[in-house]
Structure formats: C-alpha cells, structure tokens
Amino acid sequence: MSALTNAAQDSATMLGREIKHSMRLLRLLIVSAILVPVVMLLLFDYILGGTIGQGLGNAARGAPYIDYLVAGILVMTVAGGCGPTAINVTMDMTGGFVDRIRTMAVTRGALLAGHVGVSVLRMLVATAAVTGVALLLGFRPKASVVDWFAVIGIVAAFSFALAWLSAAIGLVTKSVAGANGLTLPLSFLLPFLSSTFVPAESMPAGVRWFAANQPFTAVVDSLRALLTGAPVGNSASLALAWCAAIALVGYLWSQAAFRRGTR
C-alpha cells in the first residue's frame, strides 16, 4: 500500500474515532456548542436588542436587530467549538494514547487530521442548528442561493482555521484547564471586540482600531453582508484571506508542537 493511501486510511480511522467520541459526549456538546450560542442570541435579541437596535441606526439597514445579530452569533458558534477541540487534543496528548500511536507505523498527521476534521464537522452542525433556531425566532435573511453557498464556504473556512489553531493550543497546553483557558480569548474575548454585536465604529477610540481590523470582524462583516443582502465588497475575500492565514499559522504551529512532542 502506498504512503498516500495509508495516510488517507489512517486519517479516516482517526476521524471515525473522533466521531465516536463526539457521539459519546453528545449531550455535553449540544449544551456547549448549540445551547450557549442560542442563549447569547436570546439575551442579545430579546433583552438588549431593543436598545442596541435603536442605537445601530443605519448599520441595521432598517431591519430588526436579530437580522444584524445572527452573523455575529454564527461566528461565536464556530468559535465556541475551539474549547472542546483543544481539550480533546490535550486529553489525547496527556494520556498515553498518543505515545501508543507514535510507537506504531501510523501516518504521522492522522491523529491531528482526525481532530481537525471532526472539529470542523461539529462547528458546521452547530452553526446549522443555531441558524435554524434563529429562523424560528424571527431571523429573516435576504440571501440568495449563491449567497448561502458563500456563507457556508466562509463558515467552513473559518471553522477549519480555528480548528487548526485550537489543535495547536491543545498540543502546547499541559492540562484540560489550560486548554480551556487558552481558548477563552478566541471563543469569548475576540467576538466581543469585533463587530459581532455592534459596529466597530461605535466603540471607544482605544479598541476601535483593533476591532475594525481583526479577523473576527472581517468574517462577521462578510457573513452579515451576505445574509442581509448588503453589498459584500471586499469583505468576503478579506475574511477568506484571514482564514487562510490563521489556518496556516495553526497548522505550522501544531506540526511543530506535535514533532516536539514528548513532554
């Protein structure tokens, strides 16, 4: 068998293993991956949405706040998948399992490929579910079929990028608590310091520049434009460029960390 078929087979095996893991932890994943973003959606739409919506002015394009909000919530949903991915990788690394794999003639990258693959799957399933809930709550997107494919593409690219970054974080942390802590800025801080809930321009001068130019804003803006039928401009290509950069950094970082290996 060639190295390539071996690599594909080993990655598929690891993917299957991770899918099984996810199924075993289904209830936990539903809470963390779907329920948390839904609660954020409800909080910001029902409780804070009235005031925020009024303050948005032109940014809302005359639509209810939920139409503005959903793009940001979808990005938060993807980012919420970072913690579980990093934790899964850490658990594999700190247990003896990864050492066992290392002493076997298994393709080197297969274990991480499995983690990243299932991480992307989980993020996509969660975003689909959250989108469904948003529609039930009154979200009325104006996206065409082509726009929807673009939305799926950007969400997938962003998931892929954050999955590699989370895998790297999982590889360099030595405990589950550490993995969880290090992904918190990704899943919580960066979304707030972006255009997830309000436009970057409305923020105080100190954070405004950062919020306007960080990757989460690029991704949120492109999704929001696609979903609300606003002109997309260069926001989609900017978002994809950020995704490619983050994925590359995450990939290289995790490869280096995996090679450095034994702790």
Added chain:
Amino acid sequence: MNAPTDHATRTAVSVTGLRKAYGEKVVLDDVDLTIREGEVLALLGPNGAGKTTIVRILSTLIQADAGTATVMGHDLRSEAGVVRGVIGVTGQFSAVDNLLTGEENLLLMGRLLHLPATERRARASQLLERFDLVEAARQTPATYSGGMTRRLDIAMTLMGRPRLIFLDEPTTGLDPRSRQIMWQLVRDLVTEGVTILLTTQYLEEADQLADRIAMLDRGRIVAEGTPEELKRRIPGAHIRLRFADVGSLDKAALELPEGARDDEDLVLRIPKEGGIRSLRSVIARLGDDVAVEDLSIHTPDLDDVFFAVTGSQAKEKTL
C-alpha cells in the same frame, strides 16, 4: 522459575554507548545492552534510574543524544518507521481510549495496523477471550479495574503480533492477583517466541520472569547477568545463630571460630559452604549444652546484589 530459552543466537536489540541528558541532568550515561531473540530481559532499577528513558528511546518516542541502537536488525535512527512495524509497546501509563469500549479499542488498533476487516474482528475476539475481557468488551475502560485496564492495554499491543514487546513497569500499582495474571501472560508470550524487554522496580519480578537482568542505577548499567549469576556474585550465604545470653554466644564462638559475632543482637553468623552437610557440621560442633534460641539460613537474593552493587557505586561517587 524461568521460561525455557533456546539460547537463540540472533540479536533482537543491540545498544551501544547510549546517552541522554535533559539539560544538566544526565539520564542515561553510556548504556550498552543486548537482548537476544526469544529472551526476557528485565531492566531493574529504582525510580529515576533511566528505565523508562531506555524504553522510550528504543520505541522511537525520543532520540538519544549519542550512541547507536538496532532493533530487530533495523537502525533506530534511520529506519524508525520499520522499527515501529515490528515492536509493541505498553507504557507505564495506560494508553487506552477511555471513550471507546474495550472491543472498539482493539478494533481501532486493528484499523491502524491495516488488518483486513475479518482478521481484525477475529483477532479482537480472540484477545478479549484470552485476556478475560469478554464480559467487559462492550464497556468503556472507565468501568474497569486497574488490572483489567492493563490487560486491555497489553491486548491492544498484541493486535499486531509484535515480535518484540516493551513492557514498562507492567505490574506497578496492581494487586497481587493481577500481578500473578500478568506474570503468567509474560511467560505465555515467551513460549510463543516473543522477545520481551521488561522494566521493573521489583526484584522478585525480575527474578521470576527474566532470563537475564540488567541492573540500572543513575543511568548506568551496574550489573548484568542471569538471576543466578548475579546472586552468585554476592558471597553472603550464611547460617545465622541467635542465642539467649552472652554466655551461650561465648561458648558457641569458641566452637565455631570462623563465625562473625554480633554481641548486640547475640548473633553468630557462620559462612555456609556446600549444602546441608555444612549445616549438620555446624550443629554437631555446637554440642548439646549451648542453648540456641533461633537458627536461620540466609541465602543472597537480588536485593543483596542490588544494594551491594548500588552501594559500592554510591561510595565511588562520594570518594
């Protein structure tokens, strides 16, 4: 009791001049080691002696700083991939997947070894049977006892029928019954022709299982040989007589001038040469009027060897 060996001439593992240091701390200092095919070699030493480091190097997990090693004829550095294909490793810490059932763990190994589906399933059920895990097959290791988890761990190692197995402290933390089961397992593997490198901190375990023992202390091999050879190195077999009072000890010491007396414990130690005859002659020479409180025969065991060897090393270091 040692498993029979055919004194195979082929070499399974050959290590020369192995060195490993983490910063200032030297973990392995010029280790030479040879394991012949079909034998059990026990690496015996206290915690921190470097046992696990040797296993980790030989199983391709980490690289040595210096030295060469071949495993089943393949160079460890240039042919690590081939080496991985012929070895099986059961580390000190359990390497089972806790979210998969026992059976799924075995099947996962089968997939990673690229076994065909039918062989995978057959081998898994065979190993579940052999390791007494049939009832637990559909449960996750979270419900297993320590001994069961260790058995599953080793069963996973055996999925690929490795010809050389590294067992790093396979019985540490196990209850006596599980330890016995593990020992029997090692003996069974030996009869199947598998070569085993076993690390242990228990002298008894090395004595029970190993064809040859390499004693490791502070990163150096301090003694090597069969358990019998090692024990013979310590001249220590003696008859120990304990007396009720100094008077009796005095009388006995007069009769047995070769004995070493210990006035504090009222003990006389007489070097024992030969078998039962030396014992009989000692008793005969004592006569009837010396009251012996207690008589015991002390034969050297691996403990004596170990402490003798490491003790002298310690002295060397302080000099």
